[in-house]
Amino acid sequence: MSLFPAGKHLLARLACVALPVLAAANAHALPSFARQTGEECAACHIGAYGPQLTPHGIAFKLNGYTDGNGKASLPFSGMVVASLAHTSKDLSAPPTDHTSLNDNALLQEISGFAAGKLSDHVGGFAQVTYSGAEHKVSMDNLDVRYATTLQNNAIVGVSVNNNPGLQDPFNTLPAWRFPYTSTELVPGAAGTILDGGLAQQVVGATAYGLFANHIYAEAGLYKSMSRNVLDKLMNIQPEGKLASAAPYARLAYYRDMHKQAFSAGVVAFNANIQPDPASDLTNKYRDLGVDAAWQFLGTRRHICTISGSYIHEKQTLDASFAAGDSANPTATLNQLNINTSYTFDQTYGLTLGAFRTTGSEDTGLYAPAADTGSNNGKPDTQGYTVQTDWTPWGKESSWGSPWANVRVGLQYTNYTKFNGGSTNYDGSGRDAKDNNTLFGFVWTSF
Incomplete structure (x- = not known):
């Protein structure tokens, strides 16, 4: 699913990731949390289903997933995603050994969660996932927290997690x-290292705090897991590792106005990746991003949200350049995402998202076929995604509450440019519009 040929350098595995794969692997509204708090899923999640958080949901996450109703509850949940995907033109080869060139009906994901409160100050979730596309089971997302409230009502805590940005309380980061x-x-299209490039390959600890009810600050470090752990527990065989601890920093302004909520912030992440353990040369990725979001909540009958993020990545490719895998020793990559949604009665949703990726021309990184008029070595990708969905359960009066939840949706993604071009971007006659995708899904948690 990479835009690179098999066997290419580490950048192909880490800096250019298929965004849909990462999106499909996230943890969402978990009924075990609803059972723990005694509240409906709609209390914490817009549209009664995750992962969009209300201010109440943000507070629950910052407090370490520890809020409860004082009653014992089962700290386990499950999630199943079934889907049907159709692209405008058949792929040149099946994306996995267990799929077809087009019109793939798939039991896309089955996940199990241990999720809930461990003590008055410790809580979190751990996810194990079976992938229907690859027929494998692996450890997925992990976020375990310690949190406490100081005398001045500031919330402070520590998160141990395995994906930089997974611990963030806002719905703006990748x-x-x-x-x-x-x-x-x-x-797959090119993406920054912060856009899931190290997801499930690292473990990190970050300290965070919400001060004066408005200022969110966080900082921490990430390190690569051992190859033995990645192979046996994560079912991943990466080609390289972090050469040193990777620092992560976050600063945001947040305001809960009850009927409205607003956030705006900056994020930074630096990673030095060593592709070859026999060489001291590394590839350096410096990500700096800005983001903002606004929610209109009103009486919760009509909910509108607008969010956006921009991430700029500077790449210093000493290892790839020395190995002949990049044409230039430095490069940049930029990602812009803007999304808006409307939810009616916590049941019916409509979301429109626009995305644009641009970057430096590099005939080594992006492997064009220049003599055919293809992408000329650029990562540029842009388009939009529109989704409509129905969430019949998740409210207090819903059937099966708080044990059952389901969302049924239809999503369409249109590409006006893909991996550097609108037409013949891969040198074999494939156009950007050939990847336009109609995606239907049934997504349930219990």
Whole structure:
């Protein structure tokens, strides 16, 4: 699913990721949390289903997933995603050994969660996932927290997690932004290292705090897991590792106005990746992003949200350049995402998202076929995604509450440019519009 040929350098595995794969792997509204708090899913999630958080949901996450109603509850949940995906033109080869060139009906994901309160100050979730596309089971997302409230009402805590940005309380960074689920079976586009490039390959600890009810600050470090752990527990075989601890920093302004909520912030992440353990050369990725979001909540009958993020990545490719895998020793990559949604009665949703990726021309990184008039070595991709969905359960009066939840949705993604071009972007006659995808899904948690 990478835009690179098999066997290419580490950048192909880490810096260019298929965004839909990552989106489909996220943890969402978990009924075990609803059972723990005694509240409906709609209390914490817009549209009665995750991962969009209300201010109440943000507070629950910042407090370490520890709020409860004083009663014992079962700290386990499950999630199943079934889907059907159709692209405008058949792929040149099946995306996995277990799929077809087009019109793939798939039991896309089955996940189990241990999720809930461990003590008055410790809580979190751990996810194990079976992928229907790849027929494998692996450890997925992890976020375990310690949190406490100081005398001045500041919330402070520590998160141990395995994906930079997974611990963030807002729905603007790549780990939690729209689309929240999508097909795993379309070609992948270039993405920044913060956009899931190290997801499930690292473990990190970050300290965070919400001060004066408005200022959110967070900082921490990430390190690569051992190859033995990645192979046996994560079912991943990466080609490289972090050469040193990777720092992560976040600063945001947040305001809960009850009927409205607003956030705006900056994020930074630096990773030095060593592709070859026999060489001291590394590839350096410096990500700096800005983001903002606004929610209109009103009486919760009509909910509108607008969110956006921009991430700029500077790449210093000493290892790839020395190995002949990049044409230039430095490069940049930029990602812009803007999304808006409307939810009626916590049941019916409509979301529109626009995305644009641009970057430096590099005939080594992006492997064009220059003599055929293809992408000329550029990562540029842009288009939009529209989704309509129905969430019949998740409210207090719903059937099966708080044990059952389901969302049924239809999503369409249109590409005006893909991996550098609008036409013949891969040198074999494939156009950007050939990847336009209609994706239907049934997504349930219990």
